[in-house]
Amino acid sequence: MSSCWLTTRFSIDLSRPRVMGIVNLTPDSFSDGGRYSGSLKNALAHAEKLLADGADILDVGGESTRPNAAPVAADEEWQRVAPLLEEISRWNVPVSLDTRRTATMRRALERGWADIINDVQALEDEGALELLAEHRAGVCLMHMEGQPENMQDNPQYRDVCTEVAAYLRGRADACRQAGIDGGRIVLDPGFGFGKTLEHNIALLHDLPRLQRETCLPLLAGLSRKRMIGEITGRDLPAERAAGSAAAALAAVERGALILRVHDVRDTVDALKVWQRLR
Ligand code: 7PM
Numbered sequence: 283m284s285s286c287w288l289t290t291r292f293s294i295d296l297s298r299p300r301v302m303g304i305v306n307l308t309p310d311s312f313s314d315g316g317r318y319s320g321s322l323k324n325a326l327a328h329a330e331k332l333l334a335d336g337a338d339i340l341d342v343g344g345e346s347t348r349p350n351a352a353p354v355a356a357d358e359e360w361q362r363v364a365p366l367l368e369e370i371s372r373w374n375v376p377v378s379l380d381t382r383r384t385a386t387m388r389r390a391l392e393r394g395w396a397d398i399i400n401d402v403q404a405l406e407d408e409g410a411l412e413l414l415a416e417h418r419a420g421v422c423l424m425h426m427e428g429q430p431e432n433m434q435d436n437p438q439y440r441d442v443c444t445e446v447a448a449y450l451r452g453r454a455d456a457c458r459q460a461g462i463d464g465g466r467i468v469l470d471p472g473f474g475f476g477k478t479l480e481h482n483i484a485l486l487h488d489l490p491r492l493q494r495e496t497c498l499p500l501l502a503g504l505s506r507k508r509m510i511g512e513i514t515g516r517d518l519p520a521e522r523a524a525g526s527a528a529a530a531l532a533a534v535e536r537g538a539l540i541l542r543v544h545d546v547r548d549t550v551d552a553l554k555v556w557q558r559l560r
Contacts, residue, residue: 289466510525
């Protein structure tokens, strides 16, 4: 397995776990109450804080993919993310853009404003594979069962781990066939995206198999998710930081190399202590 993630401007060293800090620009975000929406200044301050806290990558998103969320219009999504991308792409840190839309990816890639495309539907939008083949960006391919509008309505699998692994392997193959270098690809089982708590637990336990079967680096997004709330009894996402840090360590123990998190400082501290004491 490669120990680097190749992206547009940076080759990210994965000899130790890396932390991807979330900058959510959706007004209806469950996790920040929309505090950063409509305000470039606040979003920039938040991004700076994530870096000061030790984030290795910044992940910027303008479309909520929460359960039952309605899709956002492409122009609206772009208007939310563009001002921040333009600014932080001048910083010396890898910028990831969380989007499902080829048009949004293209706008960012053409301007050199994104080093990584983080796609919860694994480049299934029309033209996305071809677009990424024309650029040198890194790509995170995530598994989602159904669409955000309906994905949590009684999700069912014959064998969730086998199905997710087969899907991700297929998407990685499609990327390589389109001409995307394997060193640019990272895989993500998509915790909470069309999965019950039991599905999420099974996927976490089987991360080593996903890694063995794909030989690609794994990203885990568990931060503040409903599964953390279900286990801890914390209804408010902002109160799930400790539970999320514990989940992040469990994922690293099972081979995850990139952690997508809201609470960067807590995650970095947990990683430091766990790595020293283990
Ligand atoms: C509202 C509800 C806002 C849910 C945001 C979310 C992942 C992701 C998201 C993930 C990757 C969240 C989600 N989750 N990208 N984007 N992996 N690669 O909980 O797990 O942050 S959005």
